[in-house]
Amino acid sequence: MAVTLALLPTPLVQAPRLAAALGVTSLLVKRDDLTGFAVAGNKARQLAPIVADAQAQHADVLVTGGTPGSNFVQAASAAAAWGGLRCVLVLAGDPVPLTSHPNLAAAAAWGAEVRFTGDADRASVDAQLPVTAAALREQGFSPYVVPRGGASATGADAYRVAVDELLEQLQGRRPVVVIACGAGGTLAGLIAGNVAHGRPLRIVGASVSRPVEDVQVLDLARQVAALRGEPAPRADDVELVDARGPGHGLASAAGDAAACLALRAEGLVLDPVYTAKALAVLPAAVGDQAALFWHTGGLLDAVAGFMGEDR
Ligand SMILES: Cc1ncc(COP(=O)(O)O)c(C=O)c1O
Structure with a gap:
C-alpha cells in the first residue's frame, strides 16, 4: 500500500446554510482542509x-x-x-x-x-x-x-487517485466541482482522474494566481495520465475561471464576503488567497446545478488574514 500523509478519505459534507447564503441549489464540501498532516490541506x-x-x-x-x-x-x-x-x-x-x-x-x-x-x-x-x-x-x-x-506529475497523481475517492463518496450524484487552482497540480490530477473515469464530472478551476491562459494544467494532466497508461485529457477537459480579483496573494472583496459567509454559516475557515476566491466564483460557475466546493485548506493563511483585518 502506498504511503500517505493524509488521513483518507477526507469527509464529504452537506453545507445547506452556506448553499442558501450563496443562492445555490445544493452544496457539498470536500474537506481537504482536514487532511490531518501538519497544516498542509491539499x-x-x-x-x-x-x-x-x-x-x-x-x-x-x-x-x-x-x-x-x-x-x-x-x-x-x-x-x-x-x-x-x-x-x-x-x-x-x-x-x-x-x-x-x-x-x-x-x-x-x-x-x-x-x-x-x-x-x-x-x-x-x-x-x-x-x-x-x-x-x-x-x-x-x-x-x-x-x-x-x-506541481509535478508525481505530486499531481495523488489527485488522480482522489477522484476515485470522491466518486465513491458521491454514490452517483454529479455536482459541478469548483476548486482553487494555483500552480495547477491539484486540478491536473482531478482532470486526469475525471477523464480516466469517462468524464462523469464537470470540474471548474478557479485560477487565483495567474491569468487562465497562463495556467499549465493540461500538460501536467497528460503527464499524470501517461504515468498510469490512462486516456490523455483534451484541451476541452480544462475549465478555468479567473478568480484573481486584485491579484495573486491579495485579498478580494468578493473573496472576503464569501469567506465571511462560510465562517458564519458553517464554521468553515477559508483563506483569502485561494479558497475564499474559489468560493466567491462558485455561484456563477455552477448556475442552477448542484455544487461541490473542494476545500483545499490554507488555514494559516486564513489566520494571517484574520490578524490583518478588523472583523
Ligand atoms: C490552500 C490552497 N488551496 C489551493 C491551492 C492550489 O493548489 P495547486 O497549486 O495544486 O493548484 C494551494 C496551493 O498552494 C493552496 O495552498
Whole structure:
C-alpha cells in the first residue's frame, strides 16, 4: 500500500446554510482542509508521493520554494522532516523575519532552512531552485528539487487517485466541482482522474494566481495520465475561471464576503488567497446545478488574514 500523509478519505459534507447564503441549489464540501498532516490541506496528498520519490532516489535534501507566506512551503517543510530529509526553501523577495507569516514561522519550526532570492517575482524562485540544488550537490548533498506548489506529475497523481475517492463518496450524484487552482497540480490530477473515469464530472478551476491562459494544467494532466497508461485529457477537459480579483496573494472583496459567509454559516475557515476566491466564483460557475466546493485548506493563511483585518 502506498504511503500517505493524509488521513483518507477526507469527509464529504452537506453545507445547506452556506448553499442558501450563496443562492445555490445544493452544496457539498470536500474537506481537504482536514487532511490531518501538519497544516498542509491539499498538499498533504501531493507531498506523500513526492517524499517517497525523493527517498527512492536516495536524496537527503528537499529543495523547494515559493512566496514567504506559501502554504506549500510550510507543508513541504513538515513533509521533509517527516521523511527524514533536510529542507532548503528558496523564497521570493528580500529577507523578512521568520515570524512575519504563520506559514513561514511553521516552516522554520519544522527545521527548514530559508533563503531569499532578493526579487519579489515568483519566477525568481524557479530560476534559483536548480542553482541552489547545484550548490548543495557541490557540497556533497543529494538534493531533490520540487517545483513551486509541488506541481509535478508525481505530486499531481495523488489527485488522480482522489477522484476515485470522491466518486465513491458521491454514490452517483454529479455536482459541478469548483476548486482553487494555483500552480495547477491539484486540478491536473482531478482532470486526469475525471477523464480516466469517462468524464462523469464537470470540474471548474478557479485560477487565483495567474491569468487562465497562463495556467499549465493540461500538460501536467497528460503527464499524470501517461504515468498510469490512462486516456490523455483534451484541451476541452480544462475549465478555468479567473478568480484573481486584485491579484495573486491579495485579498478580494468578493473573496472576503464569501469567506465571511462560510465562517458564519458553517464554521468553515477559508483563506483569502485561494479558497475564499474559489468560493466567491462558485455561484456563477455552477448556475442552477448542484455544487461541490473542494476545500483545499490554507488555514494559516486564513489566520494571517484574520490578524490583518478588523472583523
Ligand atoms: C490552500 C490552497 N488551496 C489551493 C491551492 C492550489 O493548489 P495547486 O497549486 O495544486 O493548484 C494551494 C496551493 O498552494 C493552496 O495552498
